[in-house]
């Protein structure tokens with residue numbers, strides 16, 4: 001009798017527990033199944049992404065990148081990326097929806113455009129105002145706005161710069177009407193998306209490009225392979241046919257000594273002739289952003305074997321009309337207007353060189369005589385010239 005009551009009690013107490021345990025088990029099992037399903041969908045997405053292309057799935061983009069886009073980009077590119085923003089521009093911003101990118105449509109290329117901006121256009125650089133993570137997120141977001149990218153395996157001839165600069169030599173096409181081809185050309189593609197285009201014989205910088213690097217029309221050839229640079233020209237240096245850059249009593253010719261890739265940058269080294277003066281110059285180009293707008297810097301490092309005689313360095317484009325000269329906190333700036341009406345601003349460290357004025361607006365920089373000297377010439381390419389920019393150069397920052 002007693003044991004009867006006990007077992008009844010046990011049943012009464014245990015059965016809800018058993019039910020509970022069973023219920024939990026079922027829930028856990030169901031949960032496991034869904035989780036597996038989510039996992040396999042995720043890996044399917046990964047496969048799709050790597051095999052086909054990013055941007056194919058209509059994934060809802062993370063709110064944070066959309067918010068960043070609204071805050072920093074939409075006023076020019078439009079909320080939907082259709083290029084119709086609220087800000088009036090004298091040159092329309094790009095519509096991302098049709099996918100026509102002149103500066104490259106890979107995530108890396110878009111990241112670089114966002115970081116350095118596009119000289120000579122209203123597209124600003126964001127390397128100071130947005131973190132690397134934010135710019136990466138924005139690059140991915142911009143890709144999702146366009147149509148799915150096509151598989152570009154057909155473009156085997158295209159050489160892309162990734163984590164180290166690339167130097168190629170070959171036949172370069174003409175840079176424009178009336179400008180010659182260069183059978184011996186040199187292209188230096190930097191990891192910042194800038195390409196410096198030189199002719200080899202006198203090592204003169206002809207143009208600076210931005211965007212994708214180069215297509216080789218013929219891989220089988222050795223020297224003289226025709227090259228097709230892909231990035232648009234953002235600046236034709238001295239109209240694409242520069243005079244000698246260095247002078248010491250007479251114009252000095254440069255002779256290529258070597259090209260070198262080191263610490264993520266590629267440089268050219270040349271010897272200045274004629275003999276007597278023995279100066280080795282190492283030169284490299286780098287994208288920069290300034291409050292005034294995007295541009296690039298040319299760095300020159302002089303190794304002077306004859307300390308008493310230092311050549312002068314001609315300021316690029318200085319036969320253009322000089323609009324104004326401005327002393328900034330660290331740099332002197334020369335604002336010039338080219339023959340095509342484009343504004344080109346050249347700046348150099350004011351304490352490392354003295355300006356020598358020559359005939360016809362030609363400005364030369366005299367560096368102090370010593371065995372080693374450095375100077376950087378910054379070229380900024382704003383859309384137009386105005387009081388705000390003047391103030392930014394004078395103060396070295398935002399107004």
Ligand code: HEC
Pocket residue numbers: 069072073074075076077087089091092093094100101102103104110113114118121122123124126138139142
């Ligand atoms: C002040 C206006 C303005 C703002 C702000 C702006 N852009 Fe632009 N952007 C432009 C213009 C104009 C162009 C087209 C330049 C040209 O003519 O090649 C452009 C071009 C681009 C390109 C290059 C497309 C190509 O052809 O390869 C990308 C990428 C881009 N913008 C992304 C962005 C992103 C991302 C932001 C926000 C972080 C942004 N832009 C903010 C004006 C702007």
